[in-house]
Amino acid sequence: MAYKPFDLTGKVALVTGGNGGIGLGMADAMAQAGADIVIWGTNAEKNAIAEAKLKVHGVKVLAQKIDVADEHAVSAGFVEAVGKMGRVDTVVANAGIGGGAKSFAEFDTATYRRVLSVNLDGVFFTFREACKHMVARAAEGDTGGSLVAISSLSALDGAARNEAYASTKGAVISMIRAIAVEHARYGVRANAILPGWIATDMTAGAQGNDKFNDAVIKRVPVRRWGEPEDFGGMAVYLASDASKFHTGDSFLIDGGYAIF
Numbered sequence: 001m002a003y004k005p006f007d008l009t010g011k012v013a014l015v016t017g018g019n020g021g022i023g024l025g026m027a028d029a030m031a032q033a034g035a036d037i038v039i040w041g042t043n044a045e046k047n048a049i050a051e052a053k054l055k056v057h058g059v060k061v062l063a064q065k066i067d068v069a070d071e072h073a074v075s076a077g078f079v080e081a082v083g084k085m086g087r088v089d090t091v092v093a094n095a096g097i098g099g100g101a102k103s104f105a106e107f108d109t110a111t112y113r114r115v116l117s118v119n120l121d122g123v124f125f126t127f128r129e130a131c132k133h134m135v136a137r138a139a140e141g142d143t144g145g146s147l148v149a150i151s152s153l154s155a156l157d158g159a160a161r162n163e164a165y166a167s168t169k170g171a172v173i174s175m176i177r178a179i180a181v182e183h184a185r186y187g188v189r190a191n192a193i194l195p196g197w198i199a200t201d202m203t204a205g206a207q208g209n210d211k212f213n214d215a216v217i218k219r220v221p222v223r224r225w226g227e228p229e230d231f232g233g234m235a236v237y238l239a240s241d242a243s244k245f246h247t248g249d250s251f252l253i254d255g256g257y258a259i260f
Contacts, residue, residue, distance in 0.1 A: 005242035009034035017095030019046040021200035025228025026235035040066040068122030078129035119168035143187030180248035189247035196254025198226040222255035
Protein backbone atom coordinates (compact mmCIF):
# COMPACT_ATOMS: atom_id res chain seq x y z
CA MET A 1 0.00 0.00 0.00
CA ALA A 2 1.32 3.47 -0.93
CA TYR A 3 2.18 5.97 1.81
CA LYS A 4 -1.16 7.72 2.29
CA PRO A 5 0.11 11.32 2.78
CA PHE A 6 1.45 11.23 -0.79
CA ASP A 7 -2.06 10.67 -2.15
CA LEU A 8 -3.14 13.93 -3.84
CA THR A 9 -6.72 12.87 -4.52
CA GLY A 10 -9.05 15.82 -3.92
CA LYS A 11 -6.27 18.39 -4.29
CA VAL A 12 -5.83 20.87 -7.14
CA ALA A 13 -2.41 21.97 -8.37
CA LEU A 14 -1.77 24.97 -10.64
CA VAL A 15 1.50 25.02 -12.60
CA THR A 16 2.60 28.07 -14.55
CA GLY A 17 4.60 27.15 -17.62
CA GLY A 18 2.98 23.75 -17.17
CA ASN A 19 2.76 22.91 -20.87
CA GLY A 20 6.36 21.71 -21.19
CA GLY A 21 9.73 21.09 -19.56
CA ILE A 22 10.03 20.96 -15.78
CA GLY A 23 6.52 22.35 -15.34
CA LEU A 24 4.91 19.53 -17.30
CA GLY A 25 7.12 16.98 -15.58
CA MET A 26 5.86 18.18 -12.21
CA ALA A 27 2.23 18.43 -13.36
CA ASP A 28 2.35 14.90 -14.76
CA ALA A 29 3.67 13.46 -11.49
CA MET A 30 1.03 15.25 -9.42
CA ALA A 31 -1.68 14.03 -11.79
CA GLN A 32 -0.41 10.47 -11.39
CA ALA A 33 -0.70 10.97 -7.62
CA GLY A 34 -4.35 11.94 -8.05
CA ALA A 35 -4.35 15.75 -8.19
CA ASP A 36 -6.53 17.71 -10.58
CA ILE A 37 -4.33 20.06 -12.61
CA VAL A 38 -4.43 23.62 -13.93
CA ILE A 39 -1.72 24.56 -16.41
CA TRP A 40 -0.87 28.07 -17.56
CA GLY A 41 1.05 28.71 -20.75
CA THR A 42 1.16 31.25 -23.56
CA ASN A 43 1.18 28.71 -26.42
CA ALA A 44 -2.33 27.37 -27.04
CA GLU A 45 -1.11 24.39 -29.09
CA LYS A 46 1.33 23.27 -26.40
CA ASN A 47 -1.39 23.78 -23.79
CA ALA A 48 -3.71 21.44 -25.68
CA ILE A 49 -1.06 18.74 -26.08
CA ALA A 50 -0.16 18.93 -22.39
CA GLU A 51 -3.83 18.86 -21.38
CA ALA A 52 -4.38 15.67 -23.36
CA LYS A 53 -1.31 14.02 -21.81
CA LEU A 54 -2.44 14.86 -18.27
CA LYS A 55 -6.02 13.68 -18.81
CA VAL A 56 -4.70 10.17 -19.47
CA HIS A 57 -4.29 9.88 -15.69
CA GLY A 58 -8.04 10.21 -15.19
CA VAL A 59 -7.95 13.58 -13.45
CA LYS A 60 -9.66 16.88 -14.24
CA VAL A 61 -7.43 19.26 -16.23
CA LEU A 62 -7.85 22.94 -17.08
CA ALA A 63 -5.48 24.61 -19.55
CA GLN A 64 -5.46 28.41 -19.62
CA LYS A 65 -3.60 30.76 -21.94
CA ILE A 66 -1.98 33.11 -19.42
CA ASP A 67 1.03 35.42 -19.65
CA VAL A 68 2.26 35.68 -16.05
CA ALA A 69 3.89 39.02 -16.80
CA ASP A 70 0.38 40.45 -17.24
CA GLU A 71 -0.91 41.29 -13.76
CA HIS A 72 -4.55 41.45 -14.81
CA ALA A 73 -4.37 38.19 -16.78
CA VAL A 74 -2.95 36.44 -13.72
CA SER A 75 -5.70 37.79 -11.47
CA ALA A 76 -8.49 36.89 -13.89
CA GLY A 77 -6.96 33.52 -14.66
CA PHE A 78 -6.72 32.56 -11.02
CA VAL A 79 -10.34 33.54 -10.38
CA GLU A 80 -11.39 31.42 -13.37
CA ALA A 81 -9.31 28.47 -12.16
CA VAL A 82 -10.87 28.54 -8.71
CA GLY A 83 -14.33 28.93 -10.21
CA LYS A 84 -13.93 25.90 -12.47
CA MET A 85 -11.89 23.66 -10.16
CA GLY A 86 -13.41 24.69 -6.82
CA ARG A 87 -10.10 25.42 -5.11
CA VAL A 88 -6.33 25.54 -5.60
CA ASP A 89 -4.13 23.76 -3.06
CA THR A 90 -0.71 23.95 -4.68
CA VAL A 91 0.78 26.60 -6.95
CA VAL A 92 4.06 25.99 -8.78
CA ALA A 93 5.50 29.20 -10.23
CA ASN A 94 7.57 27.65 -12.98
CA ALA A 95 7.06 29.95 -16.00
CA GLY A 96 10.31 31.59 -16.99
CA ILE A 97 12.41 32.80 -19.88
CA GLY A 98 16.10 33.18 -20.59
CA GLY A 99 17.81 36.24 -21.95
CA GLY A 100 21.48 37.10 -21.89
CA ALA A 101 24.08 39.12 -23.75
CA LYS A 102 27.58 38.82 -25.18
CA SER A 103 28.79 40.65 -22.07
CA PHE A 104 27.30 42.49 -19.11
CA ALA A 105 28.44 45.78 -20.64
CA GLU A 106 26.36 44.99 -23.73
CA PHE A 107 23.25 43.86 -21.82
CA ASP A 108 20.33 45.84 -23.24
CA THR A 109 17.66 47.25 -20.98
CA ALA A 110 14.75 45.80 -22.96
CA THR A 111 16.00 42.24 -22.42
CA TYR A 112 16.63 42.96 -18.74
CA ARG A 113 13.08 44.29 -18.26
CA ARG A 114 11.51 41.38 -20.16
CA VAL A 115 13.33 38.74 -18.11
CA LEU A 116 12.33 40.44 -14.86
CA SER A 117 8.71 40.81 -15.97
CA VAL A 118 8.27 37.07 -16.44
CA ASN A 119 10.71 35.52 -13.98
CA LEU A 120 10.15 37.84 -11.03
CA ASP A 121 6.99 39.93 -11.55
CA GLY A 122 5.19 36.81 -12.81
CA VAL A 123 6.05 34.90 -9.64
CA PHE A 124 4.98 37.84 -7.49
CA PHE A 125 1.62 38.23 -9.27
CA THR A 126 0.93 34.48 -9.20
CA PHE A 127 1.76 33.96 -5.55
CA ARG A 128 -0.12 37.09 -4.51
CA GLU A 129 -3.31 35.66 -6.02
CA ALA A 130 -2.61 32.26 -4.49
CA CYS A 131 -2.13 33.76 -1.04
CA LYS A 132 -5.38 35.74 -1.31
CA HIS A 133 -7.20 32.50 -2.03
CA MET A 134 -5.47 30.43 0.65
CA VAL A 135 -5.79 33.07 3.38
CA ALA A 136 -9.49 33.47 2.57
CA ARG A 137 -9.93 29.70 2.82
CA ALA A 138 -8.13 29.66 6.14
CA ALA A 139 -10.51 32.30 7.49
CA GLU A 140 -13.30 29.80 6.84
CA GLY A 141 -11.46 27.05 8.69
CA ASP A 142 -9.89 25.41 5.63
CA THR A 143 -6.19 25.93 6.30
CA GLY A 144 -3.30 24.75 4.19
CA GLY A 145 -1.64 25.22 0.85
CA SER A 146 1.72 24.89 -0.85
CA LEU A 147 3.63 27.42 -2.94
CA VAL A 148 6.64 26.28 -4.96
CA ALA A 149 8.93 28.63 -6.88
CA ILE A 150 11.28 27.30 -9.54
CA SER A 151 14.54 29.13 -8.98
CA SER A 152 17.86 27.98 -10.48
CA LEU A 153 21.40 26.90 -9.74
CA SER A 154 22.30 30.30 -11.23
CA ALA A 155 21.00 31.88 -8.02
CA LEU A 156 24.05 30.39 -6.30
CA ASP A 157 26.71 30.10 -8.99
CA GLY A 158 28.07 32.95 -11.08
CA ALA A 159 26.06 33.00 -14.32
CA ALA A 160 28.25 35.04 -16.64
CA ARG A 161 26.37 37.02 -19.30
CA ASN A 162 23.08 36.07 -17.64
CA GLU A 163 22.87 38.69 -14.91
CA ALA A 164 19.16 39.38 -15.40
CA TYR A 165 18.16 35.71 -15.25
CA ALA A 166 20.37 35.02 -12.23
CA SER A 167 19.03 38.08 -10.42
CA THR A 168 15.44 36.92 -10.79
CA LYS A 169 16.25 33.43 -9.58
CA GLY A 170 18.00 34.75 -6.48
CA ALA A 171 15.13 37.12 -5.79
CA VAL A 172 12.44 34.44 -5.81
CA ILE A 173 14.27 32.57 -3.05
CA SER A 174 14.04 35.67 -0.86
CA MET A 175 10.38 36.07 -1.82
CA ILE A 176 9.68 32.47 -0.84
CA ARG A 177 11.25 32.92 2.58
CA ALA A 178 9.20 36.05 3.26
CA ILE A 179 5.98 34.36 2.17
CA ALA A 180 6.80 31.29 4.27
CA VAL A 181 7.21 33.33 7.45
CA GLU A 182 4.10 35.46 6.89
CA HIS A 183 1.76 32.65 5.88
CA ALA A 184 2.74 29.79 8.15
CA ARG A 185 -0.07 30.80 10.53
CA TYR A 186 -2.53 29.92 7.77
CA GLY A 187 -1.00 26.51 7.20
CA VAL A 188 0.49 27.73 3.93
CA ARG A 189 4.05 26.62 3.23
CA ALA A 190 6.42 28.03 0.61
CA ASN A 191 9.55 26.45 -0.82
CA ALA A 192 11.91 26.86 -3.76
CA ILE A 193 13.43 24.35 -6.15
CA LEU A 194 16.78 25.10 -7.81
CA PRO A 195 17.31 23.04 -10.99
CA GLY A 196 20.78 22.51 -12.40
CA TRP A 197 21.42 21.64 -16.05
CA ILE A 198 18.11 20.24 -17.27
CA ALA A 199 17.19 19.14 -20.81
CA THR A 200 14.36 21.51 -21.75
CA ASP A 201 13.58 23.85 -24.64
CA MET A 202 15.47 26.61 -22.81
CA THR A 203 18.74 24.61 -22.92
CA ALA A 204 18.26 23.12 -26.40
CA GLY A 205 21.23 25.02 -27.83
CA ALA A 206 23.62 23.82 -25.15
CA GLN A 207 22.42 20.23 -25.38
CA GLY A 208 23.72 19.97 -28.93
CA ASN A 209 27.02 21.71 -28.18
CA ASP A 210 29.81 19.14 -27.85
CA LYS A 211 32.15 21.64 -26.24
CA PHE A 212 29.58 22.54 -23.60
CA ASN A 213 28.72 18.92 -22.89
CA ASP A 214 32.38 18.03 -22.52
CA ALA A 215 33.15 20.98 -20.23
CA VAL A 216 29.96 21.07 -18.15
CA ILE A 217 27.92 17.88 -18.24
CA LYS A 218 30.99 15.75 -17.57
CA ARG A 219 31.27 17.70 -14.31
CA VAL A 220 27.83 16.50 -13.21
CA PRO A 221 28.49 13.55 -10.86
CA VAL A 222 25.41 11.75 -12.21
CA ARG A 223 26.97 12.20 -15.68
CA ARG A 224 23.89 13.27 -17.60
CA TRP A 225 21.49 16.11 -18.25
CA GLY A 226 18.59 16.29 -15.83
CA GLU A 227 15.14 15.47 -17.20
CA PRO A 228 11.74 17.05 -16.39
CA GLU A 229 10.58 13.83 -14.75
CA ASP A 230 13.42 14.14 -12.23
CA PHE A 231 11.29 16.79 -10.53
CA GLY A 232 8.17 14.67 -10.20
CA GLY A 233 8.92 13.20 -6.79
CA MET A 234 9.67 16.61 -5.29
CA ALA A 235 6.48 18.02 -6.78
CA VAL A 236 4.36 15.29 -5.19
CA TYR A 237 6.13 15.69 -1.85
CA LEU A 238 5.64 19.46 -1.71
CA ALA A 239 2.01 19.21 -2.83
CA SER A 240 1.25 16.50 -0.30
CA ASP A 241 0.49 16.38 3.40
CA ALA A 242 3.86 14.70 3.86
CA SER A 243 5.45 18.19 3.68
CA LYS A 244 2.99 20.01 5.96
CA PHE A 245 5.79 20.99 8.42
CA HIS A 246 8.37 21.83 5.74
CA THR A 247 8.54 25.48 4.71
CA GLY A 248 10.99 28.21 3.73
CA ASP A 249 13.45 25.73 2.22
CA SER A 250 15.40 25.54 -1.04
CA PHE A 251 15.90 22.21 -2.81
CA LEU A 252 18.88 21.91 -5.17
CA ILE A 253 18.23 19.30 -7.87
CA ASP A 254 21.33 19.25 -10.04
CA GLY A 255 22.77 15.73 -10.05
CA GLY A 256 25.46 16.85 -7.60
CA TYR A 257 26.92 19.55 -9.86
CA ALA A 258 27.17 22.25 -7.19
CA ILE A 259 29.17 20.11 -4.76
CA PHE A 260 31.66 18.66 -7.23
